[in-house]
Amino acid sequence: MHSFYIDKKGVVGEKATLPKEEAKHALKVLRLGVGDEVGAMDGCGGRFTAVIEAVSGDSVTLNLTGELPDNEAPVAITLYQGLPKADKLDFIVQKITELGAVRLVPVKMERCVDKLDAKDAQKRRERLEKIAHEATKQCKRAAMPEILEAMTWKQALQDMKNCDLVIVPWEEARGTRVKDVYAQHPDAKRIGIVIGPEGGMSEGEIEAMREAGVLPVTLGPRILRAETAAVTSVAMAMTLWGDL
Known part of the structure; x- marks a missing residue:
């Protein structure tokens, strides 16, 4: 149908x-x-x-x-995505929509390859909303995820305060996995996930997140591309806290 x-x-x-x-x-x-x-x-x-x-x-x-029955997940996942190249962000939006994320926040980080300017920002957002719209229809979701305007790093840190917990997959993280965080916070309903751009996150950004209570986690011994890390992290969170 x-x-x-x-x-x-x-x-x-x-x-x-x-x-x-x-x-x-x-x-x-x-x-x-x-x-x-x-x-x-x-x-x-x-x-x-x-x-x-x-x-x-x-x-x-x-x-x-x-x-028809509501098919929205019992957990609200926000992805804070360091701006990657445009085609990679298109892919990320499509896949996290299918997985059930409720918000995407593009974030301007120090090592972003894509330096989004004000002239292109609105066109990019409209494109991402169209992709989210089509993906929502394809997977027959009850609601479309919100695509926010790109935030500065400081704005994103402030926005993270609305989450019950925030995790950041980081190649330097040791020992703590996503399922370990779940074991300590099984009742979290609003979860933030921070993913760096292609160039990764700076030491200053990682330190600022730690001071804000963001939890570094490992996604395993192999280095993942930004888009792979984003989709994998949302899928893992949705499996543990959500309905996958």
Whole structure:
């Protein structure tokens, strides 16, 4: 069953309209019509069964016939990602959306290869939101992750205070694994994960995180690429604290 975003918070028994791009995809690409059953997501945590009730030009009206179970994870994972090259960030956004992360915070770190300027920042964010949108539809999530504007290092440290705990996979970490942190904090509901850019994190950044209570962890004896570390870390956290 094909699924689409609707333009408002859904309520069973009420009608909803597909946004223009969603309607175009339903009509022109999938060739759907009146009477076809579809899935609907409101982006606020609601998932529904629906029937196409009316088509007028490029407008599609649905009747929301039933509510589907919530499939959002019981843990809220925020990824603080040191800015990598654009294509790598695209990949990271797609995969952490599929895994169930709720926020992505791009972070400007000392060793970032990609020096994102204000001129390109909005275009980049819109692109990432589109990727997250498509990935959310593909995996039929109830809600799309929030893609925040790129933060400075100091802003990111401040934002981390909203988490119950924050971990940072680091090649110099010894002994402490993600599952060891879980054993000490099994009830954490808001988890932050910090991943450095291609050039890694500076000693100053690591020290600042330690002073802020961020927990360094190891991902094993092999050095992982930034995008591999990001996806692996989110998957491990979702396995331990979430619903994988």
